[in-house]
Amino acid sequence: MSMNSVGRPTRAEGDAVAGFASLTGARGLLQDEALIFERNGWGKTGVDLETPSRSSSDLGDLVRSAPIGLPGLSEPEAMRHYVRLSQKNHAIDLALYPLGSCTMKHNPRLNEKVARLPGFADLHPMAPVSTVQGALALMDRLAHWLKTLTGMPAVALSPKAGAHGELCGLLTIKAAHEAKGQGHRRLVLVPTSAHGTNPATAAFVGYNVAEIAQTEDGRVDLADLEAKLTDDVAAIMVTNPNTCGLFERDIIEIARLTHAVGAYFYCDGANFNAIVGRVRPGDLGVDAMHINLHKTFSTPHGGGGPGAGPVVLSEALAPYAPTPWVVSGEDGFRLVEETEAEAADSFGRMVAFHGQMGMFTRAYAYMASHGSDGLRQVAEDAVLNANYIKARLSGAMTAAFPDGPCMHEALFDDRWLEGTGVTTLDFAKAMIDEGFHPMTMYFPLVVHGAMLIEPTETESRQELDRFCDALLALAQAAKAGDADRFKGAPYLAPLRRLDETLAARKPRLAWRPEPTTVAPAPIAAE
Numbered sequence: 362m363s364m365n366s367v368g369r370p371t372r373a374e375g376d377a378v379a380g381f382a383s384l385t386g387a388r389g390l391l392q393d394e395a396l397i398f399e400r401n402g403w404g405k406t407g408v409d410l411e412t413p414s415r416s417s418s419d420l421g422d423l424v425r426s427a428p429i430g431l432p433g434l435s436e437p438e439a440m441r442h443y444v445r446l447s448q449k450n451h452a453i454d455l456a457l458y459p460l461g462s463c464t465m466k467h468n469p470r471l472n473e474k475v476a477r478l479p480g481f482a483d484l485h486p487m488a489p490v491s492t493v494q495g496a497l498a499l500m501d502r503l504a505h506w507l508k509t510l511t512g513m514p515a516v517a518l519s520p521k522a523g524a525h526g527e528l529c530g531l532l533t534i535k536a537a538h539e540a541k542g543q544g545h546r547r548l549v550l551v552p553t554s555a556h557g558t559n560p561a562t563a564a565f566v567g568y569n570v571a572e573i574a575q576t577e578d579g580r581v582d583l584a585d586l587e588a589k590l591t592d593d594v595a596a597i598m599v600t601n602p603n604t605c606g607l608f609e610r611d612i613i614e615i616a617r618l619t620h621a622v623g624a625y626f627y628c629d630g631a632n633f634n635a636i637v638g639r640v641r642p643g644d645l646g647v648d649a650m651h652i653n654l655h656k657t658f659s660t661p662h663g664g665g666g667p668g669a670g671p672v673v674l675s676e677a678l679a680p681y682a683p684t685p686w687v688v689s690g691e692d693g694f695r696l697v698e699e700t701e702a703e704a705a706d707s708f709g710r711m712v713a714f715h716g717q718m719g720m721f722t723r724a725y726a727y728m729a730s731h732g733s734d735g736l737r738q739v740a741e742d743a744v745l746n747a748n749y750i751k752a753r754l755s756g757a758m759t760a761a762f763p764d765g766p767c768m769h770e771a772l773f774d775d776r777w778l779e780g781t782g783v784t785t786l787d788f789a790k791a792m793i794d795e796g797f798h799p800m801t802m803y804f805p806l807v808v809h810g811a812m813l814i815e816p817t818e819t820e821s822r823q824e825l826d827r828f829c830d831a832l833l834a835l836a837q838a839a840k841a842g843d844a845d846r847f848k849g850a851p852y853l854a855p856l857r858r859l860d861e862t863l864a865a866r867k868p869r870l871a872w873r874p875e876p877t878t879v880a881p882a883p884i885a886a887e
């Protein structure tokens with residue numbers, strides 16, 4: 362049996378389920394299969410093409426001397442391969458996806474329908490502005506909603522993910538400092554519970570990063586922040602609600618202290634879903650905040666599609682925003698693309714074109730179909746669902762911050778597993794056998810063995826109950842001394858414990874032919 366570096370089985374061999382293993386490695390109707398390139402159909406083709414009558418080529422010695430190296434599959438073979446692959450993966454369309462900090466919510470089909478309208482889907486980014494007025498109008502309306510919901514006067518739509526939005530925010534802040542003769546500021550302050558992208562972005566922009574300590578109740582330690590706020594600080598990056606799922610009660614004071622030393626307040630807005638329609642970050646003193654359209658505004662997430670991370674900006678930062686942006690004038694909409702005239706202070710451009718148009722259409726469809734009252738209810742229901750989970754599981758598992766309600770996510774630590782021989786990782790793997798994708802594990806780092814659960818508003822009470830029932834049954838098994846069951850889990854997944862250390866240290870990201878796999882016959886060039 363193949364094992365990973367900590368001695369857990371990686372493949373479903375031998376005694377998988379009560380001594381049963383299939384003869385072929387299949388699981389139910391899910392076949393065990395090789396990569397599409399390893400199927401060895403090199404000489405075959407799935408299509409009937411007539412042999413070209415002329416075999417000479419105008420390409421001279423540029424003509425290909427070996428086969429192109431595509432596997433020769435028929436249409437059903439190719440189709441089935443990809444559908445089977447999709448079944449080996451989890452998706453929000455299959456079940457609850459309780460990843461904390463990630464806001465994995467349902468992607469409404471209405472959004473998909475709107476994004477596929479030919480007037481949006483078939484546009485080319487270089488089409489003349491006069492021919493794409495509808496698309497520009499949509500971008501303008503999306504910008505209007507984002508500005509209204511956040512209470513901020515400007516927005517840069519082009520960043521393509523949350524982390525890209527952080528980069529946009531910090532480059533804007535850097536440009537603003539430089540314009541004011543404050544380019545010497547070298548430091549960005551980040552709380553210990555921050556998402557890893559925050560310090561990484563600050564370092565990428567060339568800043569030094571210092572940590573702000575956390576209080577016992579999971580919030581920014583104001584005294585520590587005050588001590589570290591010197592005139593060398595360019596910005597602070599604070600997430601609100603934070604990654605412990607808690608609202609930063611002192612947020613207005615945090616903004617005031619930051620501005621008092623001439624620094625800017627970057628807010629990581631990945632958790633905006635918890636407060637959308639209820640709190641406007643602009644009212645809290647935020648200068649820049651990214652919004653993950655693939656979180657709060659329900660566009661597909663991760664493998665489901667590209668992200669989008671628009672950044673809202675305060676009056677002080679707006680002049681330095683990246684191009685392009687849309688303005689409406691007497692002759693309709695136009696794009697500001699060059700860093701001159703009205704964009705003379707812009708720090709430049711982050712992407713080749715205008716951002717993820719397909720995500721803009723989906724996010725706008727989501728906003729328009731919910732309306733402002735619907736969006737407020739989203740935040741309320743997301744918080745209600747997280748508190749329901751916190752309340753149902755707190756008897757069996759230890760809440761990291763038991764006092765008071767949480768916001769949109771419920772955070773547990775691993776004190777309740779002490780002495781059971783079961784770790785957070787083992788517990789998460791056992792959830793897979795019960796039909797539930799694990800929650801976010803071991804993050805935030807400030808909580809030992811963290812299990813961060815974010816149900817979002819799109820789950821029903823029945824679904825939350827099924828999830829809680831499964832976790833409570835597992836918790837009981839862990840406490841009853843059944844550690845072995847957890848060590849071997851998952852039993853029913855196509856693969857079991859992959860060697861994550863090896864995968865991280867020596868990733869194999871590209872398939873390379875084994876010398877024996879391909880025996881290319883040279884194509885005779887005349």
Ligand SMILES: *Cc1c(COP(=O)(O)O)cnc(C)c1O
Binds near residue numbers: 462522524525604
């Ligand atoms: C998701 C997330 C990010 C990064 O967003 P991406 O779109 O994945 O780049 C940053 N901060 C927090 C708190 C997040 O949850």
